[in-house]
Amino acid sequence: MNWGNGILLLLLVFIGxxxxxxxxxxxxxxxxxxxxxxxxxxxxxxxxxxxxxxxQAIEGKVLQYDSVSKTLQFKLPIGAKGELHLFRPSDARMDKKIQVEIKDADFSILKLDDLEPGYWKVKMTWEAGGVAFFEEKKIDI
Structure with a gap:
């Protein structure tokens, strides 16, 4: 094989x-x-x-994730209403939004067994007493 054929072959492989x-x-x-x-x-x-x-002005974290039981615990005052957004950065098709309303208890648990394993961001937006709040937590299921 000569130089011309070698260069042509290299060019064709590159284009392919x-x-x-x-x-x-x-x-x-x-x-x-x-x-x-x-x-x-x-x-x-x-x-x-x-x-x-x-x-940041309130005491303690609202969102707490337990990796052993795969549960998300959120502590909100009675009467709080909001939205929990389970956000998967790698695939938006897996995102979930859950409406939250605390009527009679100030401590709630949400099981996350049905979520695909991997990296998730949990974003909680809620309102209590006319004041709006937001907390974000990064979890690995």
Missing amino acids: LMVTLVTICVRQDDIHLVTENYYAEEIKYQEHIDRVNNT
């Missing part, structure tokens, strides 16, 4: 590799944005900062 990589990238369907309404949520960010500051 590039076409294969582009085809794989175009066919991927698991690319997700963190949120669909990115710009609308960016405008509301000051409200989020206020919620975080309100949460």
Whole structure:
């Protein structure tokens, strides 16, 4: 084999590799944005900062994860209403939102057995006494 054939063969292999990589990238369907309404949520960010500051002012953590029993415990006052967002950064299709309303007890437990193993962010937004709060916890199931 001479130099010309070797260079031509190398060029054809390179072009074939590039076409294969582009085809794989175009066919991927698991690319997700963190949120669909990115710009609308960016405008509301000051409200989020206020919620975080309100949460830091209260004593103790609201969210506690027990990795042995795979349960999430949240301690909220009676009358609190909010939303628990189970957020999977690697796949938005696994995200779950659960409405929470504390009517008679100030300590609740949520079993997380049905979630896929891996890294999760738990985001809790709630309101009690007209004041909004937010807490986030990173867990590994």
